[in-house]
Amino acid sequence: MPVTDVAIDKIKDMIISGELAPGDRLPKEAELAQRLGLSRSSLREAVKALCLIRVLDVRQGDGTYVTSLEPNLLLDAMTFVVDFHRDDTVLDFLAVRRILEPAATALAALHMSDDDITELGTLLSELEDSPTVEALVANDLQFHRKIADGSGNPVLCSLLDSLSGPTARARIWRGLTQEGAVAKTREQHTAIYEAIAAREPELARSWATVHVAGVEQWLRNALGTADDPTVPDSDDGPAAAAS
Amino acid sequence: MPVTDVAIDKIKDMIISGELAPGDRLPKEAELAQRLGLSRSSLREAVKALCLIRVLDVRQGDGTYVTSLEPNLLLDAMTFVVDFHRDDTVLDFLAVRRILEPAATALAALHMSDDDITELGTLLSELEDSPTVEALVANDLQFHRKIADGSGNPVLCSLLDSLSGPTARARIWRGLTQEGAVAKTREQHTAIYEAIAAREPELARSWATVHVAGVEQWLRNALGTADDPTVPDSDDGPAAAAS
DNA sequence: GGAACACGAAACATCCGAGGTCTGTTGCAG
DNA sequence: CTGCAACAGACCTCGGATGTTTCGTGTTCC
Numbered sequence: 001m002p003v004t005d006v007a008i009d010k011i012k013d014m015i016i017s018g019e020l021a022p023g024d025r026l027p028k029e030a031e032l033a034q035r036l037g038l039s040r041s042s043l044r045e046a047v048k049a050l051c052l053i054r055v056l057d058v059r060q061g062d063g064t065y066v067t068s069l070e071p072n073l074l075l076d077a078m079t080f081v082v083d084f085h086r087d088d089t090v091l092d093f094l095a096v097r098r099i100l101e102p103a104a105t106a107l108a109a110l111h112m113s114d115d116d117i118t119e120l121g122t123l124l125s126e127l128e129d130s131p132t133v134e135a136l137v138a139n140d141l142q143f144h145r146k147i148a149d150g151s152g153n154p155v156l157c158s159l160l161d162s163l164s165g166p167t168a169r170a171r172i173w174r175g176l177t178q179e180g181a182v183a184k185t186r187e188q189h190t191a192i193y194e195a196i197a198a199r200e201p202e203l204a205r206s207w208a209t210v211h212v213a214g215v216e217q218w219l220r221n222a223l224g225t226a227d228d229p230t231v232p233d234s235d236d237g238p239a240a241a242a243s
Numbered sequence: 244m245p246v247t248d249v250a251i252d253k254i255k256d257m258i259i260s261g262e263l264a265p266g267d268r269l270p271k272e273a274e275l276a277q278r279l280g281l282s283r284s285s286l287r288e289a290v291k292a293l294c295l296i297r298v299l300d301v302r303q304g305d306g307t308y309v310t311s312l313e314p315n316l317l318l319d320a321m322t323f324v325v326d327f328h329r330d331d332t333v334l335d336f337l338a339v340r341r342i343l344e345p346a347a348t349a350l351a352a353l354h355m356s357d358d359d360i361t362e363l364g365t366l367l368s369e370l371e372d373s374p375t376v377e378a379l380v381a382n383d384l385q386f387h388r389k390i391a392d393g394s395g396n397p398v399l400c401s402l403l404d405s406l407s408g409p410t411a412r413a414r415i416w417r418g419l420t421q422e423g424a425v426a427k428t429r430e431q432h433t434a435i436y437e438a439i440a441a442r443e444p445e446l447a448r449s450w451a452t453v454h455v456a457g458v459e460q461w462l463r464n465a466l467g468t469a470d471d472p473t474v475p476d477s478d479d480g481p482a483a484a485a486s
Numbered sequence: 487g488g489a490a491c492a493c494g495a496a497a498c499a500t501c502c503g504a505g506g507t508c509t510g511t512t513g514c515a516g
Numbered sequence: 517c518t519g520c521a522a523c524a525g526a527c528c529t530c531g532g533a534t535g536t537t538t539c540g541t542g543t544t545c546c
Contacts, residue, residue: 002303004291008295012323012326012327015327016326016327041284041287044284044288045287045288045291046291048247048288048289048291048292049288049291049292049294049295050295051292052251052292052293052295052296053295053296053320053323053324055324055327069327069328071328071332071335074324074325074327074328075321075324077296077324078318078321078324080255080296081296081298081317081318081320081321082317083255083259084255084258084259084298084312084317085312085314085317089314089397089398092314092396092397092398092399093398095396095398095399096343096396096398096399096402099342099343099346099399100339100342100343103342153335153338153339154332154335155332155335155336155338155339156335156338156339156342159339
């Protein structure tokens with residue numbers, strides 16, 4: 001096994017064993033390299049890899065630190081991974097989301113604070129009457145994020161966040177091609193919000209299921225009938241359009 | 244932004260755009276480095292990082308290749324991430340698993356082939372009457388893996404695989420401390436198997452829920468009552484003990 | 487006395503070039 | 517045709533030199 005991989009494992013072990021706690025600073029490059037018995041170049045490769053998955057955080061001129069290691073940070077790295085699956089396996093990701101989203105919505109109906117529910121309602125009303133597709137999708141992402149956050153389970157929240165990325169493109173495409181999708185999305189969001197506000201977990205769960213299943217069903221048909229199942233490129237997404 | 248991070252994005256884009264297809268070989272280090280406008284050292288850091296999340300695969304003496312990029316490979320990298328959450332957030336991971344596992348089991352009851360169901364039964368009968376805790380957990384992992392695989396959704400399967408890792412330790416601890424856990428696990432596995440064999444998705448789902456919820460409930464109590472909620476160290480795990 | 491500024495040490499960022507090791511291939515001998 | 521050995525290509529590792537950024541300190545000015 002390459003020395004770099006050994007170093008990755010060693011550092012990983014140092015963290016898991018508690019020798020390095022979240023927020024701790026690592027020894028300087030030269031020192032750590034000597035201690036692990038490899039060159040600085042190789043050590044830097046290991047550090048860079050652990051950096052990509054948000055385990056370490058290097059600050060030039062300061063030092064290298066262990067991140068907070070909170071679930072949202074680490075699972076956030078999964079977004080990077082999910083990015084590689086845009087077209088072919090979108091349906092599989094969506095199917096998983098269809099399992100998690102209703103469960104999260106039901107949990108939110110139980111655990112969300114009254115203040116957060118109020119904010120959720122504000123989010124809905126902030127959307128103008130005839131929004132652009134991009135604005136709608138951006139609002140949609142925020143809406144579902146707040147619900148996932150309200151589930152009280154950070155792991156579930158981060159996971160849903162990661163899964164939402166790839167489906168966002170699908171939604172944009174849908175909004176552009178399917179008549180009435182905007183209005184329907186709006187109705188369903190309102191229904192979900194009202195179910196949560198009424199503290200009705202089962203009703204909330206059902207609406208969430210309907211909501212996600214709608215996207216899934218539409219996408220399944222679109223991919224099944226289209227000759228080219230590739231989602232059209234629109235690299236400057238919602239953020240750019242909204243500004 | 245550091246040049247290494249830029250390189251990571253560039254390579255990522257090359258793959259997403261289709262310029263580099265799964266299985267393709269990258270240009271040699273020196274060539275790619277010049278093309279991306281950085282030194283070989285920095286490029287190697289980028290490659291190493293992409294290697295950790297299973298996007299690239301370097302073979303000494305041969306070259307650097309793009310992996311198959313299949314969901315199981317990429318999500319497998321999440322296991323690495325999950326490893327950092329052994330103690331404090333196990334319950335959150337388990338809660339997510341409690342959502343996914345029943346759904347996967349129900350899907351398996353619908354989609355699993357007859358042959359696979361037969362193999363599932365064989366797996367159960369292979370376990371001796373009074374297995375060691377380690378053997379039981381190993382068998383348990385295989386059992387659930389086969390069911391997840393039978394759901395027909397590779398993303399779901401890989402996700403469950405990643406989530407099972409951290410709970411395995413909890414199960415071992417449980418097996419060691421809770422009387423009757425071994426027999427109960429066995430009964431529940433048999434029930435799940437029979438429900439799948441009978442093609443009863445709802446029954447299978449319920450049994451799976453009961454199964455996971457049992458572990459969750461026990462762990463919740465254990466963590467709640469114990470002064471020190473840390474799972475005891477037993478670094479030489481099932482694999483070492485089984486050999 | 488307090489705040490803004492300037493300086494210097496510390497640490498990471500980047501690059502370069504040399505030697506080592508492994509792998510796949512090629513060519514020769516049996 | 518098969519098996520072995522030598523070769524070339526590609527990655528692995530190292531160590532040092534130089535540039536950049538940040539933080540802490542001491543000084544100066546208000």
